[in-house]
Amino acid sequence: MKDKSTHNKIFKGTINALFQRAAPFLDIRDNDVHVQISYEFAGRLLKCYPGADQEIVLPAIILHDIGWKTIPEEELFNSFGPKMKDNTNQRRHETEGAKMADDILSSLGFPRNKIDQITSIINGHDTRLEALSLNDQLVKDADKLWRFTPTGVDIDHKRFGIKRDEYVAYLDTVIEQWMFTPEAKEMAQEALNQVKEDVKGK
Template sequence: MNEMNTALPRQSPTANQLGTDVTGHLPDRAGVPGTAGFRPEDDAVWRLAVDHLHVRSNDGHTAYSYGLAAALCDLHPGADRDVVLPAIILHDTGWSKVPEDEVLEAIRPGGGRRDLVLRHEKEGAAIAADILARLGHDPARTAEIVEIIDGHDTRLTALSLNDSLVKDADKLWRLTPHGVDTVMDWFGLTREQAHTLIGSRVHDHLFTDTARTMARALAAVATIDSTPQRIALG
C-alpha cells in the first residue's frame, strides 16, 4: 500500500513563458504565511516515525496533515505547537502494527473493524511515548500527545483545543487532491464517488470553525476537478 500516490509534485518549472528571470524580485519567504515547512524539532520526530508510516499511504497523509495542522495552529494562538505538531506526525504510526491486508477493512464503507481502529490507536500511543522519550520531549507534553493519539479516531469528543486541531487536520487531508487520489485507490472509486464518501465523513465531524472553512474551500476544488468543464480542459 505504500506505493500508492507517491508521485512528487513538480519542484522546478518545465518552461519560462515570460522569458525573463524574476526570481530576484520575489518577497522574503519568511513573511509569507504557510511557507515554513517542518520545524527542526518536528523533523527529528518525523525521522523516527516515518518507518512506521509506510502503510495505507500514511506517510503522505501524515506530511500533508502536518501542513494543515501548522496552518490551524497559526489561526489558533491558544494552541500548543509542541503538542499538536508532534501528535499529528505520530498519530497513525500504530497502523504499522496491524496486518497490512486488514488495514482497509478497518475503515471500508458499509463495514469497518472498530477493533483494528482501537488497536492502531493503542499501538500508536505506545510508539509515540517511546519516540518522544528517546528525543527527550517534555514529559507533560508527551503525556498529552499520548492521550490525544489514544482515541484520535474513536473518541467522538475533543479533550482540548490541541486535540481538536489534531483531529481536524487528520480529517481535512481527505479533501486534499492527495487525499482524494488515495481514497479512490483504496476502494476503487471514481473521483466523484470518492469525494462524496469523503465529504460524508469530514464536514459534520470537524471541531473548529477554522477547519470547517478550510474544508469548504478544499471541497470546492475537489468538486470542480470532476466537472465536465474542467475535464474537457485536459
C-alpha cells in the same frame, strides 16, 4: 532561559527528528503522504489559534498513525473507511501508536507532561468522537482535512472501491459532522471545491 528564536530553532530540529523517527512506520497505507498533508493543515490551524500549543499539536499529528504499522497488512484495508467491518484494528492502531509515540518522545527528551498530552490525543484520535482539548480539536481536524484534498480523494475513493463522484458527494455531507473548528470546515470546503474544479477542468 533560552530566547524565543533559539527555542524555535531547537523545536524545528525536533520536528525534523520526529519525521525521521516516524518515517519507518509510515510506509504503508499512504500514511507518509497523509501525514505530510495533515501536518500542513495543522500548521494553518495553529495560526488561527494562538492559544493552542504547537509543541503538542505538531508531534501528535506526525505520530498519530504510526500504530498502523503493527496491524497485519492483509487486515489493513478492512480496518478503516466507510466500509470498515469492525473497529478492533482501528482501536489497536491508537493504543499501539500511543505506546510507540511515548518511546520516541521520551528518547528525544520531551517533558513528561507534554508526552502525556500527546499520547492521550493519539490514543483516541479516530474512535473518540469528542475532543479532550483545543489541541485535540486541531489534531482531529488536521487528520481528517487531508481526506478533502485532491490527493486524499484520489487515494481514498480507489482504496474504498467507491466511484470518485459518489465519494466526493459523500464528503460534502460530512464536513459539519467531522470538523470541530469553523476554520477547518472552511478549509475542507475549499479543498473539496478544488477537487470539483479539477474534474471540470479535465
